[in-house]
Amino acid sequence: MKIVSWNVNSLNVRLPHLEQWLGTFAPDIVALQETKLEDTRFPDTALVGAGYRSVFAGQKTYNGVAILSRESASDVQIGIPGFDDEQKRVIAATVAGLRIVNLYVVNGQDVGTDKYAYKLRWLDAAHAWLQNELAQYPDLIVLGDFNIAPEARDTHDPSVWNEHHILTSTAEREALQRLQALGLHDAYRLHSQEEGQFSWWDYRQAGFRRNLGLRIDLTLISDSLRARCTAAGIDREPRTWDRPSDHAPAWVELV
Template sequence: MTTLKLTTWNVNSLNVRLPQVIQWLQANPVDVLCLQELKIPDERFPIEALQEIGYQAVWAGQKTYNGVALISRTQGYDVQRNIPDFDDHQQRIIAATYDTSAGPVRVISAYCPNGQDLESDKYTYKLAWFEALYQWLSTEIQKYPHLAILGDYNIAPTDADVHDPAKWQNVVLVSEPERAALNKLLSLGLHDAYRLFEQNGSPFTWWDYRRFAFRRDAGLRIDHALLSDSLKEFCVACEIDREPRTWEQPSDHTPVTAVLQLP
């Protein structure tokens, strides 16, 4: 058996948090780290610094906003940037395939739109983006049965993933159309790795910088690792690492890792 560890982390500016990413990888040498919100253009991606600690990467950068990457111990191939046939200048998807003892595994890093508020054009865009993602994944999962899509989904799946459901009622990130969009992805044969196991402690992965939200544990679980049917059978754990959120000048998100035992 071999262990495959897949992690997602919205770093909210790789330029600011590269030292934290390197520190975390050295302490937690996962196989693939899916990053979101790089907020740097392609030419400023710090590939040399990552190669110095034994990692490769593929990325889709964007100045100031968005941006995604796959940082991996081995080089990925069949790289796809963004959703095919969906006209979008925002860099939100990067996919690559990795050879493993169980065969090729397709890994996707996704930075899903926030939506801003229910009356915003950005909310309309969010729902359209999720529909395009669904259409693409419906073919992608046929081509790559071993598929994992990890990222910041900007959706808390249920009230159990919200610190105060009454406060968040009819608010972006928890609205019924958003949850329906996420459930539609799951209908393709994808599984929320965190909910495969009985969990102890706080489930949250994001805490607002304001109002001492982390100190009060007033958070949401919006960062997810979704695994295809075949990968679900290999998954033995899904862990939220809260420690980076305690560091100085942290991201408002923290890493989530799915652990798989492959034959």
């Protein structure tokens, strides 16, 4: 079973890419971020034609998350329970016995700003919720655009992306470590210790061609799924296409 996270950076623009990629990569479950579509405009019919059912939560221009699956989803949760937030950044559902939690983590703008403080509050709320989710659903996958590069080797230049920089600051990395300490494992690192493997590249400064990237799109799996995880990786191919998202799909495979 292939489970994938992909920040498509506008589903309206990237729908042809998504349809092409679904046909070739053939995932079983896909978590999308930054769909940037109101629910009334979500391309549900087109995705049914591609063989996928969808649950989604969107808003105009910003944010937006969805879960696509070959099997129907149940027990859908939108947003972090008890956390007052109008931004559509979270959707969870149960598919084929797996609890899928799709996160589009706050960017944070810059260290020390109000948006940075909001990011840390958001991550604290996510931690409390995921602790309960794990207790209820042992077979749990938390995936998405985390907007945090876990370690120095997940950045193209650790001297720039340091403990004072947004996406790599000490507080952000500690918040991610607290999430993992609940019993969640970075599936990619279960299979590769390689440096310089990224999932996001800035559109500017020929970022992709020069491999000036970060690994911020993660697939975290629970303890009970660790033995079932046979592979994990990042599919760079869609980033080479015309008018691509700035993110590439991050995937994990379970038996």
